[in-house]
Amino acid sequence: MGAEDRIGRQTNRGRSSDLEHYRRRYAALKPGWEHATARFQRWIAARLTPDSRVLDLGCGRGGVVERLGVTGQWCGCDPDWRSLKEHRTAGLRRSQAFSEHLPFADAAFDMVIASWVLEHLPQPTATWREIARVLHPGGRFFFLTPNRRHPIPRMSTWLARLKTVQAPLVTLIYRRAAADTFPVHYRANTFETLERLAVQTGLRLVRLEWVDDPSYFALADAVFALSICLETLLPATWRVHLVGEYTKI
Numbered sequence: 001m002g003a004e005d006r007i008g009r010q011t012n013r014g015r016s017s018d019l020e021h022y023r024r025r026y027a028a029l030k031p032g033w034e035h036a037t038a039r040f041q042r043w044i045a046a047r048l049t050p051d052s053r054v055l056d057l058g059c060g061r062g063g064v065v066e067r068l069g070v071t072g073q074w075c076g077c078d079p080d081w082r083s084l085k086e087h088r089t090a091g092l093r094r095s096q097a098f099s100e101h102l103p104f105a106d107a108a109f110d111m112v113i114a115s116w117v118l119e120h121l122p123q124p125t126a127t128w129r130e131i132a133r134v135l136h137p138g139g140r141f142f143f144l145t146p147n148r149r150h151p152i153p154r155m156s157t158w159l160a161r162l163k164t165v166q167a168p169l170v171t172l173i174y175r176r177a178a179a180d181t182f183p184v185h186y187r188a189n190t191f192e193t194l195e196r197l198a199v200q201t202g203l204r205l206v207r208l209e210w211v212d213d214p215s216y217f218a219l220a221d222a223v224f225a226l227s228i229c230l231e232t233l234l235p236a237t238w239r240v241h242l243v244g245e246y247t248k249i
Contacts, residue, residue, distance in 0.1 A: 006086065009170060026228070035213050040144040047102065053110045057107075057115070058115070059076030059077060061083050071199070100123050102134055106134065110139050112142075118188040119186050128203070131203075137249040140246070141245070207245050208243070209243045210238070245247060
């Protein structure tokens with residue numbers, strides 16, 4: 001489901017290398033800047049304990065559990081069986097399921113995390129209800145997702161209607177095979193929509209941050225420079241990524 005977790009190992013290395021190159025350059029230009037993935041992982045790590053029961057929703061082949069180097073009582077859930085089979089974390093419990101119908105008991109987890117998942121949800125209300133159901137009271141839901149107000153997700157929404165154009169562009173920009181490209185809907189990707197979903201499902205906002213990142217669309221130095229200009233001109237609430245934390249009431 002996620003942009004960085006559904007890529008083959010070789011192509012992932014290439015794209016990740018490009019991302020890190022431009023992120024380092026942007027960090028040098030903007031001291032104190034932290035990219036959204038690092039912020040997301042830092043928030044999760046701050047609340048982890050050895051006994052934390054964590055559901056990685058839309059876990060793909062690796063993601064946060066792989067980067068943080070923990071398993072414990074973690075469980076990975078994804079509708080794509082191939083991704084679960086090829087998950088790079090040994091010993092991780094895995095379950096094939098759609099987010100609208102999670103095969104777990106009520107209050108089964110202390111934390112649910114979703115990295116590059118919300119943009120793919122066709123029925124976000126059903127997913128949020130399930131997230132609230134499997135969290136115990138006071139449990140946390142962390143997510144990282146694109147911001148629909150940013151021009152790039154807006155363009156992605158439009159391109160999704162043009163199947164013959166979308167696939168080649170995804171391959172060019174993200175070096176992702178067509179089999180690892182999943183439909184986007186962006187139905188849970190603005191602050192207003194997230195707050196509405198929270199009210200409907202019994203979750204309460206802890207914090208939400210809008211994070212700029214010109215490396216997101218950087219194909220070359222010239223494009224990177226243009227991306228920096230774009231991020232500078234956009235309102236703060238139009239920045240490309242959303243990192244959020246909600247708690248179950």
